[in-house]
Amino acid sequence: xxxxxxxxxxxxxxxxxxxxxxxxxxxxxxxxxxxxxxxxxxxxxxxxxxxxxxxxxxxxxxxxxxxxxxxxxxxxxxxxxxxxxxxxxxxxxxxxxxxxxxxxxxxxxxxxxxxxxxxxxxxxxxxxxxxxxxxxxxxxxxxxxxxxxxxxxxxxxxxxxxxxxxxxxxxxxxxxxxxxxxxxxxxxxxxxxxxxxxxxxxxxxxxxxxxxxxxxxxxxxxxxxxxxxxxxxxxxxxxxxxxxxxxxxxxxxxxxxxxxxxxxxxxxxxxxxxxxxxxxxxxxxxxxxxxxxxxxxxxxxxxxxxxxxxxxxxxxxxxxxxxxxxxxxxxxxxxxxxxxxxxxxxxxxxxxxxxxxxxxxxxxxxxxxxxxxxxxxxxxxxxxxxxxxxxxxxxxxxxxxxxxxxxxxxxxxxxxxxxxxxxxxxxxxxxxxxxxxxxxxxxxxxxxxxxxxxxxxxxxxxxx
Numbered sequence: 075x076x077x078x079x080x081x082x083x084x085x086x087x088x089x090x091x092x093x094x095x096x097x098x099x100x101x102x103x104x105x106x107x108x109x110x111x112x113x114x115x116x117x118x119x120x121x122x123x124x125x126x127x128x129x130x131x132x133x134x135x136x137x138x139x140x141x142x143x144x145x146x147x148x149x150x151x152x153x154x155x156x157x158x159x160x161x162x163x164x165x166x167x168x169x170x171x172x173x174x175x176x177x178x179x180x181x182x183x184x185x186x187x188x189x190x191x192x193x194x195x196x197x198x199x200x201x202x203x204x205x206x207x208x209x210x211x212x213x214x215x216x217x218x219x220x221x222x223x224x225x226x227x228x229x230x231x232x233x234x235x236x237x238x239x240x241x242x243x244x245x246x247x248x249x250x251x252x253x254x255x256x257x258x259x260x261x262x263x264x265x266x267x268x269x270x271x272x273x274x275x276x277x278x279x280x281x282x283x284x285x286x287x288x289x290x291x292x293x294x295x296x297x298x299x300x301x302x303x304x305x306x307x308x309x310x311x312x313x314x315x316x317x318x319x320x321x322x323x324x325x326x327x328x329x330x331x332x333x334x335x336x337x338x339x340x341x342x343x344x345x346x347x348x349x350x351x352x353x354x355x356x357x358x359x360x361x362x363x364x365x366x367x368x369x370x371x372x373x374x375x376x377x378x379x380x381x382x383x384x385x386x387x388x389x390x391x392x393x394x395x396x397x398x399x400x401x402x403x404x405x406x407x408x409x410x411x412x413x414x415x416x417x418x419x420x421x422x423x424x425x426x427x428x429x430x431x432x433x434x435x436x437x438x439x440x441x442x443x444x445x446x447x448x449x450x451x452x453x454x455x456x457x458x459x460x461x462x463x464x465x466x467x468x469x470x471x472x473x474x475x476x477x478x479x480x481x482x483x484x485x486x487x488x489x490x491x492x493x494x495x496x497x498x499x500x501x502x503x504x505x506x507x508x509x510x511x512x513x514x515x516x517x518x519x520x521x522x523x524x525x526x527x528x529x530x531x532x533x534x535x536x537x538x
Contacts, residue, residue, distance in 0.1 A: 078099070078100055078103040079104060079107045079235035081238075082289045082292050083149055083238040083288065083296075084145060084289070086149060087295075090137065090148045091137070091145075091147075093137075093138075096130075096134045097133040097137070097192060098127065098130045100130070100149065100150060101127060101129075104194055104238075105126065105127075107234065107236045108121055108194070108195070108236040109121075110538075111234045111235075111538050115211060115214060115217070115221075115231075116198065116212065117152075117197055117211050117221075117228075118196065118236075119155045119197065122159075122162065122195045125193065126150065126194050130192050133148035133190055143189055144189055144190065144295075146189040146191040146296070147191070148190060148191075148192060149191055149238050151239045151240060152195060152227070152232070152236070152237035152239070152241065153182075153183060153193060153196050153197065154196070154225055155167045156273050157182060157183055157196075157241055158176035158178065158179060159183050159193060159196065160176055160179045162196060163175050167198050167227075168406075170202075170394055179272065180273050181270070181272055182241055182273070183241075185299050185300055186241075186300075194237055197227030197231050197240050198226060198227030199223070200223035200248075200406075201402070202274065202276060202387075202391070203223075203225075203245060203274070204276060204405075204410075206220075206224065206251055206472065206473055206476040207457075208222065210226075210227070211226045211227050212230065213230065213256060214230055214234040214256065214536040215454070215501060215502055215503060215536045217538075218456055219255070219453075219454035219456055219457065220255070220456075220459075221233075221454070222450075222454065222476065224242075224252075225240070225248050225260075228252060229242070229252030229253055229255070229286055230256055232256070232288060233535075238292065239286065239292060240285070241285060242283070243273060244260075244281075244284060245276045245383060245484060247477050247480025249282070250449050250490060250505075251450055251477075251480060254494075254505035255454035255503060256454075257497075257532075259287045259288065259289060259292070259293050259492065259494070259522070260491065261285055261287070261489075261492075262284050262489060262490050263282060263283075263489050263515055264487060264489045264513045265309060265487030266307075266313075267311065267313075267515070268282070268284060268297075268300045268301055269300075269306065269307045269310055270307045270309065270310075271304055271306035271307045275386075276383065277387050278390070279309070280379070280382055280383055280484045280485070282487075283300070284300070289523075290322075290519055290522040290532075291526075294321065294519050294523070297318045297515060301315040302315055321516040321519040321523065322523050324520050325361065326360050326521050328361060329362045329363065329444065329520070330362075330441065330442045331354065331357060331358075331442065331443070331444050331445075332366070332367035332438065332441075332442035333365070333366055333445075333446060334366075334369050335366040336368055336372055337369040337375075338447035342448055343453065343498075345496075345504065346448050346498075346504050350446075350448045350506045352496070353446070353495040353529075357446070357521070357525060365441070365442065369482070371430070371434060374427055374431065375478065375481055376474060377424070378431065379477065379481040382421070382425070382428070382485075383413075384409065384412055384416050385416045385424075387409065387410060388410050388414045392414075395407070432485075432486050435482075435488065443510070443514075443517050444518060444521055445509040446509075447479065448506060449480065449492040449493075450475075450476050450479055450480065451475060451476075453502035454502050455472050455475075462475050480507070482509070487512065488509050488514075489509070489510050489512070489513070489514060490509040490518065491518045491519065492506070493506055493526065495531055497531070503531075508521050
């Protein structure tokens with residue numbers, strides 16, 4: 075029998091609904107798994123054992139009384155350290171906010187509670203979400219490697235089997251990067267689709283929130299709970315939501331998939347490229363219509379991403395940085411200090427260039443439904459690794475390596491899903507991402523779920 079902690083969210087939800095297992099059993103299994111793996115992984119900043127068990131008991135009583143809220147009811151989930159959870163610290167994995175406690179739940183946590191989820195604990199982020207390695211945490215597939223960032227604790231906890239879903243945030247790829255290198259699914263919704271109220275900001279015009287899960291189907295269940303307009307979030311968009319699970323179980327026959335002819339496969343690890351192209355070939359064999367697309371403004375993507383992020387992050391941290399500069403880690407402090415030197419004219423230029431890029435990308439979707447490309451150009455880096463040597467005379471620092479393929483969906487605000495599609499010879503996960511038009515999450519879910527229904531990469535588990 076498959077261990078509870080190796081099941082998908084939907085699988086364990088079905089067992090909870092039928093009464094085969096109780097939320098208390100499932101929660102205890104996750105707590106036991108976290109206890110066993112935490113000395114190695116350090117994915118959690120706070121395991122909330124007492125409250126999690128109490129919430130599981132309450133869910134069990136509700137379900138037994140005939141009140142069943144849906145597939146998240148009684149299921150343990152993790153919450154990235156940026157999110158407010160009432161009564162718990164929101165440290166953002168930083169000494170700067172070591173003693174800051176939330177009085178109320180963030181919008182996402184409140185929505186998950188309303189759906190009946192059990193909050194197992196808070197997961198580590200790279201300090202204030204400003205990095206791609208999450209130094210506190212390790213990758214379950216190889217503990218000599220990073221789990222990605224900034225939602226590294228979330229990616230690690232889901233891959234390790236401690237949670238069935240963990241919330242992440244994505245400003246330059248911070249959901250999709252850890253999902254890709256930890257072998258999980260990472261869904262970044264359209265900008266404005268899910269509320270960011272009660273979530274510590276990195277860059278307000280680039281920030282997105284979303285789930286990391288074991289399967290695309292699990293992500294669809296979570297998006298049903300998370301999507302919706304919230305006037306407390308100035309970026310929230312008042313557009314209709316839908317039942318995203320309705321996109322599950324379909325095929326890709328007739329879907330128009332664009333494969334980039336530029337940018338996305340430049341300086342890409344050969345094993346990553348081979349696995350992603352094999353996934354595209356499989357979708358083609360299943361009836362998808364494949365065509366090449368040119369990525370607009372490829373030379374401007376990273377400059378826009380960093381101009382916006384540097385300026386907006388430094389503005390957010392302006393007072394805290396002056397009051398407690400020594401409490402920041404060196405890498406984050408350097409980024410914040412650099413952002414303070416960003417000229418206002420450069421920031422305005424980036425805003426204008428982003429508008430042009432969004433318009434150009436919209437035209438790309440006149441002829442396609444999705445773009446499918448590598449989620450990241452390389453597997454997980456070793457802890458302490460500073461550069462990738464591409465073997466062609468080019469050495470690239472790891473931050474731009476991991477950010478450059480995810481940043482386009484942040485700059486444009488488009489929805490994207492990172493989906494496992496293989497492993498390197500050394501046993502590290504590889505993923506593609508499907509990028510849809512605005513509010514086209516259902517199309518990306520359909521394609522990625524169809525791929526998972528004919529492959530088994532998502533069913534494999536690390537041997538810790």
